Amino acid sequence: MIKMKNFRILVRNIRDGFKNVVRNFSLSFASISCITVTLVLVAVAIVGSLNVENFTKIIRDDFTIVTYIKSGSDEDKISKIKTDIEKLNNIESITFDSKTDIAERMKQESEVFNNIMSSWSASENPLYDTYLVKVKDSEKISKTAEQIKKIDGVEMVKYGEGMIDSLISIFKIIEKILIVIVISLIVVTAFLIINTIKITIFSRQEEIEIKRLVGASNFSIKQPFVIEGLLIGLIGSIIPILVTIYGYVALYDKTGGKIFSQFIRLIKPFPFVFEVSGVLVVIGIIVGMIGSSSAVRKYLKI
Amino acid sequence: MEFIKITDVEKTYPSGVTALYGLNLKIKKGDFVFIIGASGSGKSTLIKMLYREEKATQGEIIIGGVNVGKLKNGKVYKLRRKLGIVFQDFKLLPKLTVYENVAFVLEMFGYDKSEIRAKTLKALDLVGLKEKVKSYPSELSGGEQQRVAIARAIVNAPKLLICDEPTGNLDPDISLEIMKVLEVINNLGTTVIVVTHDRDVVNKMKKRVILLDKGKLKKDFEKGTYDKNEKF
Numbered sequence: 001m002i003k004m005k006n007f008r009i010l011v012r013n014i015r016d017g018f019k020n021v022v023r024n025f026s027l028s029f030a031s032i033s034c035i036t037v038t039l040v041l042v043a044v045a046i047v048g049s050l051n052v053e054n055f056t057k058i059i060r061d062d063f064t065i066v067t068y069i070k071s072g073s074d075e076d077k078i079s080k081i082k083t084d085i086e087k088l089n090n091i092e093s094i095t096f097d098s099k100t101d102i103a104e105r106m107k108q109e110s111e112v113f114n115n116i117m118s119s120w121s122a123s124e125n126p127l128y129d130t131y132l133v134k135v136k137d138s139e140k141i142s143k144t145a146e147q148i149k150k151i152d153g154v155e156m157v158k159y160g161e162g163m164i165d166s167l168i169s170i171f172k173i174i175e176k177i178l179i180v181i182v183i184s185l186i187v188v189t190a191f192l193i194i195n196t197i198k199i200t201i202f203s204r205q206e207e208i209e210i211k212r213l214v215g216a217s218n219f220s221i222k223q224p225f226v227i228e229g230l231l232i233g234l235i236g237s238i239i240p241i242l243v244t245i246y247g248y249v250a251l252y253d254k255t256g257g258k259i260f261s262q263f264i265r266l267i268k269p270f271p272f273v274f275e276v277s278g279v280l281v282v283i284g285i286i287v288g289m290i291g292s293s294s295a296v297r298k299y300l301k302i
Numbered sequence: 303m304e305f306i307k308i309t310d311v312e313k314t315y316p317s318g319v320t321a322l323y324g325l326n327l328k329i330k331k332g333d334f335v336f337i338i339g340a341s342g343s344g345k346s347t348l349i350k351m352l353y354r355e356e357k358a359t360q361g362e363i364i365i366g367g368v369n370v371g372k373l374k375n376g377k378v379y380k381l382r383r384k385l386g387i388v389f390q391d392f393k394l395l396p397k398l399t400v401y402e403n404v405a406f407v408l409e410m411f412g413y414d415k416s417e418i419r420a421k422t423l424k425a426l427d428l429v430g431l432k433e434k435v436k437s438y439p440s441e442l443s444g445g446e447q448q449r450v451a452i453a454r455a456i457v458n459a460p461k462l463l464i465c466d467e468p469t470g471n472l473d474p475d476i477s478l479e480i481m482k483v484l485e486v487i488n489n490l491g492t493t494v495i496v497v498t499h500d501r502d503v504v505n506k507m508k509k510r511v512i513l514l515d516k517g518k519l520k521k522d523f524e525k526g527t528y529d530k531n532e533k534f
Binding site: 207209216 | 353355376379380381382383384385387393395397407409410411412413414454455458
């Protein structure tokens with residue numbers, strides 16, 4: 001019986017929540033636009049930071065130490081170098097790239113190379129056999145390269161060195177800035193919404209007071225407002241979601257997913273845009289609910 | 303048997319003003335009591351403490367076995383559900399009809415529709431407003447609005463009806479009408495407490511009268527009148 005009562009009260013409060021959004025639409029509209037504007041910014045910041053994170057990952061994955069093996073090393077020597085490298089920490093994978101394979105690729109890449117290199121015999125090939133060594137932790141790459149260089153039979157090592165290092169640290173800074181922007185936007189929205197809803201509730205002080213005097217519990221006074229906040233958050237996230245989906249897909253199509261260079265790719269739009277949309281809805285709803293419940297609190301004696 | 307027992311109650315507001323001193327009072331179940339006194343005599347403070355809008359600084363107020371002062375803020379609604387409160391300014395919701403203004407109380411408590419309908423119509427019938435269920439408060443006279451407020455206060459069958467200057471905004475004739483309504487409710491078994499400074503009303507009703515003066519209980523008459531020689 002008590003459960004039935006609570007259910008009826010809940011149904012009634014949901015109905016009232018809807019009614020109130022419609023009835024006080026001009027005021028609800030203020031809160032909704034407030035959420036909409038900030039969520040668009042939040043969406044841009046989220047999409048930005050996730051993509052920057054992705055760039056960093058792509059570059060890191062490409063972090064390879066090219067180990068050149070001294071010419072004239074025999075097969076035993078070559079496999080000894082491999083086991084020596086494997087003994088080091090921080091090694092993700094090793095792939096052998098023979099000078100013949102490299103020459104083949106070069107021939108395919110350009111007509112000029114093809115003409116010159118076709119005349120070489122296997123023994124005349126001036127290229128080096130190489131190991132492509134991927135590292136686990138890119139920050140320790142220079143140390144690892146140093147260690148590989150000391151291994152007997154290694155002619156020289158090459159890796160991205162300064163350029164990629166600084167690119168990664170720039171990306172890291174950008175990512176951190178974007179995260180700070182996202183968080184502060186959310187906090188600012190929460191405050192804006194609390195204040196906007198406080199203004200809307202101010203006009204309904206009398207209603208709250210009367211409810212209190214006739215014996216409504218704080219919870220039952222709050223509930224319709226919280227549901228109202230939820231609806232405002234939900235409605236407020238519609239436009240940001242559309243902007244995210246259509247905007248990102250358009251950006252991806254226009255750039256072909258590539259910006260800066262061939263290697264720095266945008267995250268594929270699906271299911272990425274839906275994930276971001278989900279996050280936006282959740283932020284909208286939570287901020288709306290917290291906003292309205294803390295705004296009503298002021299008018300309740302708790 | 304006392305329904306309300308007030309023992310050594312004192313109320314000092316945070317501003318330092320003391321509104322009541324050492325008040326002792328007993329009100330029996332089914333009583334009809336007028337609380338009178340000049341402005342600043344503490345009568346409003348007294349009834350605000352009854353519905354726990356204010357807390358006594360000292361002393362004890364017990365209503366129907368509940369120590370009101372010890373109620374936590376979050377539990378005050380439980381007390382209020384057993385009370386009906388009527389205000390000088392009616393406190394009706396302007397966007398709701400007469401029916402809705404009374405019914406929303408029951409809706410909030412989770413009654414089902416048919417129960418709400420029966421109780422609401424019964425309460426509106428008792429105050430003589432059954433014909434105006436679809437009107438809005440702005441379409442009613444002051445007396446009618448106050449009767450809606452009374453219907454709202456009694457719809458959940460409270461044991462105690464508290465009225466704070468219920469006729470303060472009304473003409474003398476209408477005031478008497480409202481008092482008659484309150485008397486009917488009292489005759490049905492509800493304890494009624496009315497705060498007023500309406501001389502005629504008090505004199506005509508011949509009920510118990512409690513006179514407060516500067517925060518102290520000055521007189522307590524069964525079948526009392528508003529003494530013209532009394533200085534306020």
